Amino acid sequence: MALLDIRDLDLSIARGSELLPVVQGVSLTVEEDETLGIVGESGCGKSLTALAIMGLLEGSAVRIAGGSMHFQGRDLLALSPGERRRMMGDQMAMIFQEPMTSLNPVYRVGDQIMEAIIQHRGMSRKRARERALDLLDLVRIPDPMRRIDSFPHQMSGGQRQRVMIAMALACDPKLLIADEPTTALDVTVQKDVLELMLGLQRRTGMSIVLISHDLGVIAETCDKVAVMYRGRIVEQASISELLSNMSHPYTLGLLGSIPAPDHDVEWLDAIPGRVPTLDEAVPGCAFHPRCFAAEGSCRTVDPVAAAISPAHFVRCHFPQGSTT
Ligand SMILES: Nc1ncnc2c1ncn2[C@@H]1O[C@H](COP(=O)(O)OP(=O)(O)OP(=O)(O)O)[C@@H](O)[C@H]1O
């Protein structure tokens, strides 16, 4: 049984009396001790998918319009809000895209970590402080005894992101969802933070969903990947299968837009054009206006996901085959 099993998830956004589909037919599984990458350009539905898994869409304009989500065999959509809250932070935790908005600027970082521990583990303040010190040490914050009493603004961006990771790990989650955890950091710090997360995974055996717009980062860190375009998964495979047999023109474009000397993709430095907005209707394949391989049928018929090999799916009329 997969740790997380999502089938045909549909999300819609209420806009006036209309419901606009924003995520469509997303199916994903995450096994124990596995790292899944979700990659795609801005606005493709990565964060909304993560928020749906975490049960954090409540009170927003976004509705779950269809599909199922199971975590350790439990039907997430059947849980009460209270059960859902307990599960969040306890068994699944999330690191958000903007660390500064998730850390409260008026509280010391130690108190914020302790609060997470006390809330979910019911420890005394004294034991929670000891655990917070251990966590700060675990995420390699230098001099935890002093830093535990710092305010977020007294820390660097990389340190704040480490505090976020410490908070997420406070209750030993089975699943950690990291939404662009390093985008706000400079490149060397990015690498440190990612290595830290993977090192913690090796020690704790937790599973990770890593969301990024950078396929290079995903390829280096994940076991498998789902490529999202405009609310849909357009290609899904293990990293090794994907790198040896990249099929969707969009995936090729994502890799072509990062420096990759061993990939001879001449036709694209970046994908031309942009992701259509939610209210722009695109007939046929949603990617066809930007696609180098588009032909007649792409403009009229929306492709369905097809298996290229047992665990490699692509949603394209003209999959590209091997690039190596
Ligand atoms: N609360 C909301 N209300 C209305 N529209 C929303 C809301 N949240 C997201 N959207 C829209 O849904 C689409 C998908 O958003 P989402 O945040 O999931 O994208 P993303 O892939 O995470 O992008 P990014 O890489 O920029 O973080 C976007 O078009 C966005 O504008």
Ligand SMILES: [Mg+2]
């Ligand atoms: Mg996002």
